[in-house]
Amino acid sequence: MNPKTRITRWLAVILLSVGALFMLFPLVWMVSTAFKPQVDAFDGHLIPTHITLANFSAIFSSGSGASVLRWLVNSLFVGVTVAVLVMIIDSMAAFALARLKFFGRRVIFYIVVASLVVPFIALLIPLYLEFAGANMLDTYWVLILPYTANAFGVFLLYQFFLSIPKELEEAAVMDGVNKFQLWWRIAVPLSIPASATLGLLTFMNVYNDFFWPLVSTTSQDMRTMTVGVQLMAVGQYNTNYSLLMALTLCSVIPMLLAFLFAQKQLTQGIATTGINL
Amino acid sequence: MALRVQTAPEKVVQRGKSRRSGSMVRIIVDQFTSFLFVVPFLIAFCLFVGYPIVFGFIVSLNHWNPLAGPLGFAGWSQYATLFNMNTLAAQQFWLGLKNTVTFVIISVPVLLVLPTVLAYLIYRSPFKTLFRSIYFLPTVLSVTAVTSLWTWLLQTQGGAVNNFLHAHIPWLVEQPWAWLSIDMATVWRTLGFNLIIVYAGFTQLPQSTLEAAALDGAGAVRTFLSIALPQVRHVLAFIIVTSTISSFNLFAQSLLMTGGGPGSSTEPLTMVIYNQSFNAMHMGSAAAMAYLMAIILAAISFVQYHLTRERAS
Incomplete structure (x- = not known):
């Protein structure tokens, strides 16, 4: 490597490090504020002079009027349920579209792809009225069902199933395997990495969604974590930033864990499809 | 949805055989069982994407209160x-x-x-x-x-x-x-x-x-x-x-x-x-x-x- 390239490389490292500080600083500041007593919140110190857990105990104490634990459980339950349903539904659909032949296959595939460009705002009002008519507003149904129509996942797994070698399928058919077994015993095990990516991205999308839970739930008990943070930010914790940052920190912990343990799946899913859910 | 997954195999006809026999009924059955795989997705898609797209358009042609429901046909007036x-x-x-x-x-x-x-x-x-x-x-x-x-x-x-x-x-x-x-x-x-x-x-x-x-x-x-x-x-x-x-x-x-x-x-x-x-x-x-x-x-x-x-x- 010539000296000029070496200088360029280290210049890149310096620039990237400065940028990385800007990326990380807001998060560090959030953690710092969350562990500060309320009187110190505005002191401007990055390292808290007094470290306290009082903000966290205040958040989870039942007396504060907030039901943070309930919101967290709601978000996790809804996110996991949707992820599992989507992985099953989309895997079956993608398998049939990619590997089986039937009338209307092409039409269905084009509809799936076209639906990716429909903005959520166009669905918001009719979806709300649909669930209001079914008397399902403010229940788990309204928080789960709309997300099960996940065209993105069909698209993602479709591309994966196309790449399975034909010989593998033919060998299985020779052995007298039926279509369902072909899907369950061959396609599903092969697609575990792709399905895991889909499951994670779906969980992230549902856990982080704000607009739909905001309009479709009203009672304190049915709120999700994202809506809870917003409610407290404009309500009780409006100027109490120690409490608000402690709550915000709690709200992002599941996603930070997902980031730590499954970053590769997340980034691969994004890199291969480029589609934001 | 999970139940549907389990009911599918009993009706399945093996693909290899159906091709060889070439009978019309077998082809139809074969296509139908293939189609069954898409049914759970299609149900979800129709209910939560397809229907809202159509229904939203109908709502836009009416005066509509979220609590009282439709309050009369408006035609294109709300667009105008x-x-x-x-x-x-x-x-x-x-x-x-x-x-x-x-x-x-x-x-x-x-x-x-x-x-x-x-x-x-x-x-x-x-x-x-x-x-x-x-x-x-x-x-x-x-x-x-x-x-x-x-x-x-x-x-x-x-x-x-x-x-x-x-x-x-x-x-x-x-x-x-x-x-x-x-x-x-x-x-x-x-x-x-x-x-x-x-x-x-x-x-x-x-x-x-x-x-x-x-x-x-x-x-x-x-x-x-x-x-x-x-x-x-x-x-x-x-x-x-x-x-x-x-x-x-x-x-x-x-x-x-x-x-x-x-x-x-x-x-x-x-x-x-x-x-x-x-x-x-x-x-x-x-x-x-x-x-x-x-x-x-x-x-x-x-x-x-x-x-x-x-x-x-």
């Missing part, structure tokens, strides 16, 4: 109202559209250039994995977490940003700072997403081309502009289209950081529609706005797609 600037609905709609377009203009170039430059720097530097992780990290956070965090950072009194700059900038409450605040929070959260996509594009660069450029004495900037960028032009075109769509859907950042203010200057179209349906209770009119917005967005995406594709190829 949006083109009559003497009405409040029209004024709000076009102001909202103007604000949304403003945000698209100030966010999309940043969301294109910054991730591209950073992705290239990472591609050419050591510690690739570490840097990619750091820049990607905020992408996994929810929009409410990001806005509550940035609202705190951007407080005029005691906010970390003003402390750092030793300034008293009224970030969230005065223009142009309000737009800049929303833009910063959005870019901070989403640049990692685009970075991952562009980075994947750079990894397809043939190493030999880069070495040849270095031998020819091409500098770093020159190599980036003349060799790396053309390689990822399709990716960049894709990012322009998808970033425009996501910026067009701006909602939470305005609602939570500035409340649409000062005045209505950061109130995007989505917020106008939200207020029209859930606060003013004019769901029919709001549905008409949402439909018009979807059409405008589809038109913009279509034009962008064709313009960027022509340039790219």
Whole structure:
């Protein structure tokens, strides 16, 4: 490597490090504020002079009027349920579209792809009225069902199933395997990495969604974590930033864990499809 | 849905045999059992995408109160109202559209250039994995977490940003700072997403081309502009289209950081529609706005797609 390239490389490292500080600083500041007593919140110190857990105990104490634990459980339950349903539904659909032949296959595939460009705002009002008519507003149904129509996942797994070698399928058919077994015993095990990516991205999308839970739930008990943070930010914790940052920190912990343990799946899913859910 | 999965196999006919026998009934049965795999998805899709698209259009042709239901047929009048600037609905709609377009203009170039430059720097530097992780990290956070965090950072009194700059900038409450605040929070959260996509594009660069450029004495900037960028032009075109769509859907950042203010200057179209349906209770009119917005967005995406594709190829 010539000296000029070496200088360029280290210049890149310096620039990237400065940028990385800007990326990380807001998060560090959030953690710092969350562990500060309320009187110190505005002191401007990055390292808290007094470290306290009082903000966290205040958040989870039942007396504060907030039901943070309930919101967290709601978000996790809804996110996991949707992820599992989507992985099953989309895997079956993608398998049939990619590997089986039937009338209307092409039409269905084009509809799936076209639906990716429909903005959520166009669905918001009719979806709300649909669930209001079914008397399902403010229940788990309204928080789960709309997300099960996940065209993105069909698209993602479709591309994966196309790449399975034909010989593998033919060998299985020779052995007298039926279509369902072909899907369950061959396609599903092969697609575990792709399905895991889909499951994670779906969980992230549902856990982080704000607009739909905001309009479709009203009672304190049915709120999700994202809506809870917003409610407290404009309500009780409006100027109490120690409490608000402690709550915000709690709200992002599941996603930070997902980031730590499954970053590769997340980034691969994004890199291969480029589609934001 | 799970039950359906288990009932499928009993009816299944083996494909190999059905081909050979060639009987019409067998082909139909074979096609039908294949079709069964798509049924769970189709049910969900029809109920929660297909039906709302049709139903939303019907709502937009009626006066509709969220509590009382339909209040009479309106025909095209709620669309026509949006083109009559003497009405409040029209004024709000076009102001909202103007604000949304403003945000698209100030966010999309940043969301294109910054991730591209950073992705290239990472591609050419050591510690690739570490840097990619750091820049990607905020992408996994929810929009409410990001806005509550940035609202705190951007407080005029005691906010970390003003402390750092030793300034008293009224970030969230005065223009142009309000737009800049929303833009910063959005870019901070989403640049990692685009970075991952562009980075994947750079990894397809043939190493030999880069070495040849270095031998020819091409500098770093020159190599980036003349060799790396053309390689990822399709990716960049894709990012322009998808970033425009996501910026067009701006909602939470305005609602939570500035409340649409000062005045209505950061109130995007989505917020106008939200207020029209859930606060003013004019769901029919709001549905008409949402439909018009979807059409405008589809038109913009279509034009962008064709313009960027022509340039790219």
